[in-house]
Amino acid sequence: MAPKPGEMLHLRGNALNAGDPVALPLTQSSMYHLPGATDGLATYGRVDNPTWVQLEHMLSHLEDAPCLSFPSGMAAISAALFATVQAGSRLLIPSDGYYVTRLLSDRFLSRLGVEVEERATTSFAEGGFEGFDVVFVESPSNPGLDMIDLAAVAEQVRATGGVTIADNTTLTPLGQRPLDLGIDVVVSSDTKAMGGHSDLLMGHVASRNTQIMEQVEEWRRVSGAIPGPHEAWLLHRGLETLDVRYDRMCASAQVLAERLATHSAVRLVRYPGLPGDPAHALAQAQTKRFGFLLSLTLDNEDMAEAFINGCPLLRPATSFGGVHSSAERRARWGDDVDPGFIRLSVGCEPVEELWQAIEASLNAL
Template identity: 60%
Template sequence: MSDSNQSRAARLAHLRREQLAKGDPVPLPLTMASIFHLPGDPAGFNQYGRFANPTWDAVEKLLGHLEQATAVAFPSGMAAISAVFFGLLKSGDRILLPSDGYYTTRVLADRFLKPLGITIDTRPTATFLEGGFSGYQLVFVETPANPSLDICDLPAVSAMAHAAGAVVVADNTTMTPYGQRPLDLGADVVVAADTKAPNGHSDALFGHVASRSPEIIGGVMDWRKLAGGIPGPFEAWLVHRGLETLEVRFDRMCSSAETLAERLAGHPAIEAIRFPGLNSDPSHTLARAQMERFGFMIGITLASEAAAEDFINRCALIQPATSFGGVHTSGERRARWGDAVHPGFVRLSIGCEPAEELWAAMKESLDQLG
C-alpha cells in the first residue's frame, strides 16, 4: 500500500476525535430521527430526516477522507449510480457504458434513460478507448469490470473524454479507495457500492458518490433530497463501523488473492483464469500502472456449468452468494444472471479466511472434479 493510503488509513480511525467534547462517546452514536428540535430560523441545523442525519454525516466524513473529495451517501450502489444519471443528465444527452460491466447499470439506462430521450451506447472495457468520445456528455467506466475483470486505461479515457467535453464517471466498487483512486487518475465522479468491501460484513446495503466538483455534488445532493433516495441511519452506522477495519480486511483479501490466483492457475481443472495480479493476465501491465493493489476478485473458468456448481457447492470455505467483498469467500456462476461469460465461469471473491486453509478447501473441491 502506498504511503498516502497508509496515512489515510492511520488517520481514519481518529477523525471522530476531532469533534469530541470531554465525556462524549468515542464510538459513533446511532441517530434514529426523522425530526429534530428546530425552533426559530432553521438555517444551519438538522431540519428533517430526508435532508440530513448525523450518522450520514459521520460516514460521509470517512468516505470523503478516503476519496479526498466530497462524498454523498446512498442506500445502495445502484442508488448512487441513479443519482448521477438523474442528477446530471437531460433529454438529448448521449452516454457511453461498458458492455461487460455490472449488468444492472445497463438495464437501468436502457429501461429508464432511453424513454427520456437519452442515447445509450456500450463498448467493451478492454477496448474502451477505440472510437473516441466525441458527442458524449457522460462516459461511464468500470475498471476492473465486473465480472470480466478487464481493465481500461483510466487516465487516457479521462483525458480523451474531457477533450470531447464529457464528464467521466468511474465505478470503483471492485477496488475501494485503498485499491484504486479514480479521481486522482482523472475521473470526475466515483460511484461505489459500499455494500461490498467497505461494509464488509454482508449485512447492509449502501453506496456513495464522490467528486471534487461542487456543481456535480450539488446536482447529486439535490436529487437525493428531492427524490428521497436516502440511506437509513442504521445502515450508515454499520458502514461507518466497517470502514474502520477496511484497510486491514482489504490487505488480507488482496494478499490472499495473489497467493491463490497463482495456485489456481496451475490446477488442471481450471481452463482459464482472470486476475490482474498474474503476469500472464492481459491487464497486468495496466493494472500495475494505475492500481494500488490487484484486488480480491478472481475469475476462473471450469469445463461446464455442472463443474462450476459442483466446485462451489463442495467447497466448505466458499459461500454460494451473489455478492462480493465480505469477510467470507464467496463464489457464483455468473452466467446464471445472463452475463456474457462461459457457462463454467465462476467469480470468486476472496475473503479473510487464512489463505492456506482456503487453498486446501478449494484444491480438495477442484480435485474431485476429475
C-alpha cells in the same frame, strides 16, 4: 492523495469533547427540535442526519473529495447519472460491466431521451469520445476483470467537453484512485468490501466538481434516495476495519490465483495480479492493489456448480467483498460468460486453510 487509514480511524476521535462516546452514536430520528429560525440546523430526516455526516466525513477522507452516501450502489449510480444527463444527452457505458447499470440506462434513461451506446471494456477507447456528454466506465470490469486506462479516457473525454463517471466498487479507494487519475465522478457499491460484512446495502458518490455534487445532493433530497441511519452506522463501523480486511483479502487473492492457474481442473484464471493476465500491465500502472476478486473457468456448468457447492469455505452467493469467501457461476444471471465461469471473492479466512478447501473441492471433480 492516498488516504491514511490510521488518521481515518481517529477523524471523529480527535474532535471529541470530554465525556463524548468514542463509538459513533446512532441517530434514529425523522424529526428535530426546531423552535424559531431553522438556519444551520438539522430539519428533517430526508434531508439531515448526524450519522450520515460522520460517515460522509470518513468517506471524504478515503476519496480525498466531497462524498454523499446512498442506500445502495445502484442508488449512487442513479444519482450520478441523473445529475449529469438530460434529454438529448449521449451516454456511453460498458457492454460488459455491471448489468444493472445497463438496465437502468436501456430501460429508463433511454425512454427519457438519453441516447445510450455500449462498448466492450477492452475496446472502449476505440472510436473516440467526441459527442458523448457522459462516459461511464468500470475498471476492472465486473465480472470479466478487464481494465480501462482511466487517465487516458478522462483526458480524452474532458477534451471533448464530456463528463466521466467511474464505478470503483471492485477495488475501493484503497486499491484504485480514479479521481486522482482525472475522472470527474466516482461511484461505489459500499455493500461490498467497504461495509465488508454482508449485512447492509449502501453506496456513495464522490467528486471534486462542486456543481455536480450540488446536483447529486439535490437528487438525493428530492428523490428520497437516502440511506437509513442504521445502515450508515454499520458502514461507518465497517470502514474502520477496511484497511486490515482489504490487505488480507488482496494478499490471499494473489496466492490463490497463482495456485489455481496451475491446477489441472482449471481451464483459465483471470486476476490482474498474474503477470500473464491481459490486464496486468495496466493494473501495475494504475492500481495500488490488484484486488480480492478473481475468476476461474472450469470445463462446464456442472463442474462449476459442484466445485462451489462442494467447498465448505465458499459461500454460494451473489455479491462480493465480504469477510466470508464467496463464489458464483455468473452465467446464471445472464452475463455473457462461459457456462463454467466462476467469480470468486476472496475473504478473510487464513489463506492456507482456504486453499486446502478449494483444492480439495477441485480434486473431487
